[in-house]
Amino acid sequence: ETGVTQTPRHLVMGMTNKKSLKCEQHLGHNAMYWYKQSAKKPLELMFVYSLEERVENNSVPSRFSPECPNSSHLFLHLHTLQPEDSALYLCASSQRTSYLDEQYFGPGTRLTVT
Amino acid sequence: DQQVKQNSPSLSVQEGRISILNCDYTNSMFDYFLWYKKYPAEGPTFLISISSIKDKNEDGRFTVFLNKSAKHLSLHIVPSQPGDSAVYFCAASINAGGTSYGKLTFGQGTILTVHP
Numbered sequence: 324e325t326g327v328t329q330t331p332r333h334l335v336m337g338m339t340n341k342k343s344l345k346c347e348q349h350l351g352h353n354a355m356y357w358y359k360q361s362a363k364k365p366l367e368l369m370f371v372y373s374l375e376e377r378v379e380n381n382s383v384p385s386r387f388s389p390e391c392p393n394s395s396h397l398f399l400h401l402h403t404l405q406p407e408d409s410a411l412y413l414c415a416s417s418q419r420t421s422y423l424d425e426q427y428f429g430p431g432t433r434l435t436v437t
Numbered sequence: 438d439q440q441v442k443q444n445s446p447s448l449s450v451q452e453g454r455i456s457i458l459n460c461d462y463t464n465s466m467f468d469y470f471l472w473y474k475k476y477p478a479e480g481p482t483f484l485i486s487i488s489s490i491k492d493k494n495e496d497g498r499f500t501v502f503l504n505k506s507a508k509h510l511s512l513h514i515v516p517s518q519p520g521d522s523a524v525y526f527c528a529a530s531i532n533a534g535g536t537s538y539g540k541l542t543f544g545q546g547t548i549l550t551v552h553p
Contacts, residue, residue, distance in 0.1 A: 327480070329480075339462065350501045363545070364545065365441070365526075365542075365543040365544055365545045366481075366528075366541075367543075368540055368541065368542075371540065379540060398536040405444070413481070415480075422469075425471065425486060426541060427483065428480030428481045428482070430478065430479050430480045431479075436444070
């Protein structure tokens with residue numbers, strides 16, 4: 324149990340659907356992240372939220388829309404996705420200090436776009 | 438351009454022996470390095486880290502070595518156990534100036550299999 328939960332664990336959606344991924348952290352951290360892991364590729368950072376403010380947006384297409392309503396919850400809203408968006412989406416959290424921080428990951432949502 | 442590379446997709450080791458996982462990076466600005474372990478159907482789990490002011494960090498059976506001049510780090514597991522079988526990712530970040538932006542750049546991972 325890492326203290327970071329993600330729902331749903333698996334999601335199949337059509338290209339015209341709208342869905343949302345949810346992440347919740349129970350660690351009292353103040354930063355949350357979305358990562359994407361495609362087959363045979365490294366984890367790619369998508370978004371960073373620190374103190375509920377988005378501080379990083381790694382050139383992610385607008386069909387992915389993050390939301391961080393408070394320090395414990397993070398959402399990724401999905402609409403009009405493409406089949407190449409099929410991947411494992413991982414959420415992470417950390418306690419950002421003035422120097423170093425380790426990120427703690429959730430189990431991921433396996434997304435398939437048909 | 439992949440800034441963090443793990444050139445061995447897989448490694449197979451006998452139980453009790455040493456496992457050595459390697460990682461190379463190209464960005465000389467990286468000053469903090471981490472190793473994560475990932476089991477199937479789970480998210481990556483933090484294992485051990487090292488900052489660039491050190492060349493070695495040890496935690497039980499796990500030791501990470503950093504060679505800044507070669508831009509290379511390695512993770513040693515000794516003795517290896519079957520439960521260590523997993524995918525291992527190295528990651529790097531830039532923390533210069535005392536501000537951590539939390540941006541980790543990951544390698545593509547190495548699958549470690551430890552045989553009984």
